[in-house]
Structures are given as C-alpha cells and as structure tokens.
Amino acid sequence: xxxxxxxxxxxxxxxxxxxxxxxxxxxxxxxxxxxxxxxxxxxxxxxxxxxxxxxxxxxxxxxxxxxxxxxxxxxxxxxxxxxxxxxxxxxxxxxxxxxxxxxxxxxxxxxxxxxxxxxxxxxxxxxxxxxxxxxxxxxxxxxxxxxxxxxxxxxxxxxxxxxxxxxxxxxxxxxxxxxxxxxxxxxxxxxxxxxxxxxxxxxxxxxxxxxxxxxxxxxxxxxxxxxxxxxxxxxxxxxxxxxxxxxxxxxxxxxxxxxxxxxxxxxxxxxxxxxxxxxxxxxxxxxxxxxxxxxxxxxxxxxxxxxxxxxxxxxxxxxxxxxxxxxxxxxxxxxxxxxxxxxxxxxxxxxxxxxxxxxxxxxxxxxxxxxxxxxxxxxxxxxxxxxxxxxxxxxxxxxxxxxxxxxxxxxxxxxxxxxxxxxxxxxxxxxxxxxxxxxxxxxxxxxxxxxxxxxxxxxxxxxxxxxxxxxxxxxxxxxxxxxxxxxxxxxxxxxxxxxxxxxxxxxxxxxxxxxxxxxxxxxxxxxxxxxxxxxxxxxxxxxxxxxxxxxxxxxxxxxxxxxxxxxxxxxxxxxxxxxxxxxxxxxxxxxxxxxxxxxxxxxxxxxxxxxxxxxxxxxxxxxxxxxxxxxxxxxxxxxxxx
Numbered sequence: 155x156x157x158x159x160x161x162x163x164x165x166x167x168x169x170x171x172x173x174x175x176x177x178x179x180x181x182x183x184x185x186x187x188x189x190x191x192x193x194x195x196x197x198x199x200x201x202x203x204x205x206x207x208x209x210x211x212x213x214x215x216x217x218x219x220x221x222x223x224x225x226x227x228x229x230x231x232x233x234x235x236x237x238x239x240x241x242x243x244x245x246x247x248x249x250x251x252x253x254x255x256x257x258x259x260x261x262x263x264x265x266x267x268x269x270x271x272x273x274x275x276x277x278x279x280x281x282x283x284x285x286x287x288x289x290x291x292x293x294x295x296x297x298x299x300x301x302x303x304x305x306x307x308x309x310x311x312x313x314x315x316x317x318x319x320x321x322x323x324x325x326x327x328x329x330x331x332x333x334x335x336x337x338x339x340x341x342x343x344x345x346x347x348x349x350x351x352x353x354x355x356x357x358x359x360x361x362x363x364x365x366x367x368x369x370x371x372x373x374x375x376x377x378x379x380x381x382x383x384x385x386x387x388x389x390x391x392x393x394x395x396x397x398x399x400x401x402x403x404x405x406x407x408x409x410x411x412x413x414x415x416x417x418x419x420x421x422x423x424x425x426x427x428x429x430x431x432x433x434x435x436x437x438x439x440x441x442x443x444x445x446x447x448x449x450x451x452x453x454x455x456x457x458x459x460x461x462x463x464x465x466x467x468x469x470x471x472x473x474x475x476x477x478x479x480x481x482x483x484x485x486x487x488x489x490x491x492x493x494x495x496x497x498x499x500x501x502x503x504x505x506x507x508x509x510x511x512x513x514x515x516x517x518x519x520x521x522x523x524x525x526x527x528x529x530x531x532x533x534x535x536x537x538x539x540x541x542x543x544x545x546x547x548x549x550x551x552x553x554x555x556x557x558x559x560x561x562x563x564x565x566x567x568x569x570x571x572x573x574x575x576x577x578x579x580x581x582x583x584x585x586x587x588x589x590x591x592x593x594x595x596x597x598x599x600x601x602x603x604x605x606x607x608x609x610x611x612x613x614x615x616x617x618x619x620x621x622x623x624x625x626x627x628x629x630x631x632x633x634x635x636x637x638x639x640x641x642x643x644x645x646x647x648x649x650x651x652x653x654x655x656x657x658x659x660x661x662x663x664x665x666x667x668x669x670x671x672x673x674x675x676x677x678x679x680x681x682x683x684x685x686x687x688x689x690x691x692x693x694x695x696x697x698x699x700x701x702x703x704x705x706x707x708x709x710x711x712x713x714x715x716x717x718x719x720x721x722x723x724x725x726x727x728x729x730x731x732x733x734x735x736x737x738x739x740x741x742x743x744x745x746x747x748x749x750x751x752x753x754x755x756x757x758x759x760x761x762x763x764x765x766x767x768x769x770x771x772x773x774x775x776x777x778x779x780x781x782x783x784x785x786x787x788x789x790x791x792x793x794x795x796x
Contacts, residue, residue, distance in 0.1 A: 161526035173518035184483030197221030242764020318687035356406035375441035412446035449600035451532035499576035560634035564643030595620035614712035644668035652714035664787035675700035730763030
C-alpha cells in the first residue's frame, strides 16, 4: 500500500545512514545473537542473549574508523572473528575479539605485508580452536593457512603450485577438487588425491559464460562430490539456465540438485559474501544443501531438503518479501532470517521450530515509512537486436507516471544484476520526483548464458545500445521526458555514464560517474596482480588484453578518456582515494581533461574510502551532491524546493 499524497522529502540522512541493525546471525549453540549496529559513528558488532533486547547488547568491536560487516562465530564460545581493511584499501585482516572481555582491544591474527590480504575464512572440522584462512602471503598465490584462534599461531595448510588454480578442501581440510583455466578458455575440474595431491581430470565447464569464475564451488559434506553452478553440456554450455549440479568425485557424472526452468541460480552473493543472500543455503552442522536461490521477477527460493520445507514455509509467513540471509543454530531449531523487500529493508525475524513461535527482532531502517516509499516493478522489453532485457522500474509515489524526468541507474560489475528489493538510490531518486530505470543490459548475470555472452566485445557498443534502448522504451511508454534524462552509475556503471556522455553526447542532460573507469587499458594494468590469472574469461575475453597492441588500441577507442572532447553534459564525478580496483587516476585524468577545456565538472574525492563510500558522512556528502546535480539539470525536487 502506498499513499495517495505526494510524500514529503525524505532526508538524505534517513535514506543513507548506516542501518540500525544489519548482518544478524545466531551462535552455534543458539543462545546468543550477533549483528552490526551503529557505535561511535560506525557499524560495530554487538552480541546479546537470544531473549534479550538491544539495550542489553554489548559492543564487542570498537572500530571508530570504518564499519564492520563481515564476522564469524567460532567453535569456542569465547572468541568472535571479524574482517577489516584500512580506509577501503581491501587489504583485509582477520581480527579476534574476546567475548569474555569485550572491552579489550581486538587482536590481528593475520599481520600481513601491504598488498597482501585475507580472501576467505572457513571452519575446520576436527581441529577445535582453529580456522582455515586463505591469504596471499606470497603476493601472487592465495594459499591456505591454519590459524590457532587463541594463540594466533599460523601454519601453512596448503600451498598452491600455480596461481591460476583454485583448490577446494573438504570439511576436514583435505584437498578434494581443483579448478583451473584450460588453454581453450574452459575451466577444467579435477579430483585431487588427498595424500599425493595428484589431479584426475573429471570434466570441463564453459569459460566465458562464467566471467566471475564457476560459482558456487562447494565440496559435499562427505567429500564425494562437488556442487557448482553449471549451464550443462559437458563444457559446451548447451543449456541457457544456470543450475546447481553435483559433480561425482569418481565418475565426473553431473547430477542436477536444483534447477528452475527459464531462470538462473542467483550467484550475486559473490559480490559481498555474508552480506548478500547466498546462492545455496546449507545446514550449519551437517553442511547439507537446504535450498537454492534463483533469479526471477522476485527472487525465488527452491527448497531441496524435504526436512527444510516446513521450516521455509513458516519463515515465508513472516514477511511478504523473499527470504534473504539465514542463520541457524547447529541443532536446526532456532533460525534468524532477513528478508528482501522493496519497501521494508532489513527486517529480521527469529523463528523457533521446536515451539513454532516467531518474533520480529528488528528493522534496519525503522524510521522509514513503507507507505511513502515507491514500489519497484519488474519490466521487460527487447533490445534493438531482439535480445530480451529485464529491468526494474521505480516511479514516484502519488505522481502521474507521465513525462517524468528519468534517471537511468546502471549497476556495476558489469557481471552483476539489478533485482527486486530495497534500493536506497532508487528510493532517493523516486522521492525527488524521478522515474528510475535499472536495466540488466547484456553481460549482466542472472538471465541466461546467451544473455551474458552477448556482451563479448560489446563494451561501448551493444552494451551501451541496451541502455539507450531502455531509455527509448521508457519514453515510448510515456514515463519519461526525452529532454530530461540523466545517467548515474558506479564502477562499470560509472564507465557507462561516461560512455553515455561521449558516445551519445546529446542523449543525457546530466550524468554522475561514481568510481568509474575512464581508461580501459590503464584500468586493467592497475588491478591487483594476484587477480590477473583469473582475467581470461572476463576482462581479456570480453574487453581485451592491453599487452596486445591491436587490442590495446581497440580498448582505447572505447575509453571515455579518448573521447573527452565530446563531453558537454553536466558531470559529477566521485572517487575514493584508496580505490584499488578503479584507482584515483581514472577520475583525476578525466576531470583534469575537462577542466583544461574549460568544461565545468564537480569532483568529490573521499580520502578515507576505496571502491565506493562506506562511511556515512561520505555517503551524505555524495548524495547531497547528486540531489543538487540532478535538481539543477533535470528539474527534480531537492531539499531547497517545496
């Protein structure tokens, strides 16, 4: 239900503040809850009894510099672990806090040289008091280490022999499977002998349709199989839908575990593990698959384990949204669930399957009124070459949906996707009077093999055409005023905004480039070196290799920096100074080029941020600037208007 009266302006501070509560989970024994909540201006981790209120919770981390959202319970009730970097530089370290003495300083369990980082933390069955930590102490190799939580003693557990290999360990830490890129671009999956490390090839899966790598990759609890996302076809990629399949360790036979015709397994979790909903829900104690998540107009949960079906049915009654993250005790009795919803963000419930009782624990943004927020509506239309495109449309509340100023909001990646759910950016812009369109252009994940591979070689070409086709659709439907269209995006979306004002310089009346790429060859050369072995099926395949002269020339031709003389659209650029993905030079260069030509450009730099603004004060500064920029050039509402 929405109001019939145009809502008042929602404060930027209400929309973009840190949530009151986030990333909740329950302890293994089911007696305590952990979650992130504001503490001294940043998100810190709190712990409380399962029947207590937040007033009784204890902050167990005390970081006043940058918020914490990634943490782990351990098998010892005394210790909690969390990950933190420095000002957004993504050099993650693993820290330990003592829940018996929560005021004591945290201990860094992974003191590392600059440029090295923790990339994964896993429990280790049979090794009480230890965790398995993946990190690149050797700059190009991501190796596994066993870390004693109490003492911090660290020993090498498994070393890679080739930086392009991914080795998967079973629950006991024994080598089980390996995946590696083959010369033809496919990914070879092999079984590993736990004693000798010898590899026995099982099968190959297609390459380019997995630009972010084969995901997920989960060893079954008994070690006899590997769960992966696969399009099928034994390396030929015959299928168009991404399914969850099991690869048998002995035979290589592929068995479907979960599939939904016409829909892909949702692997967006890889962008923010532990924060975004998982592709596969597993039992905390046994590791068995409970359910899988699929992309649809609204996300779809496919139950796999019959014993989980009644639990999911009860959880589904608690919200008219869709199950998001899920945590349970080891007994599978108490469940903490969050929900994806377009107008009720961060709602969390506790459900006790033994008693059948449930209660709402908290809301992430309790001050937001769902009736004044705008519904997000899935829409679809064809691209000019007939490729089906899926999008999300958000229209202002209580405003006639005709001839509105439009903001094309472009997601990053580009191997990500926009889906139904709460978007503070969409709500912010809709509240200011804009129609907001988020299109899953070709290359976006979640809409089939043919859709993602249609982006090969199409940066600044068909991928951009898809965005223009989306705008044309909105105009043809009567939603958008063709003279008041803006484009706004981060990362790849920032690149798309710059392409929008260079390749089609007369199409957009305003643009915002947020940590976006302006120079493709330079971008690839400055990415962290340990990631380069994994570029074969994404950047090199889709865009080009800057070390090959003719490909570098083509990449430059599709780089906004070489077309900067075409820009006459009002532009706002925002950049984190410590960004290791899209380095500051990408924004500095294009801003300097525009200013040399006498073109006005607004430039925001945050010295304590990386690839995106995490600290609330920087988000406020950015969005106040966005509000003013679009109000000036597109005519929407702002805090200075009535």
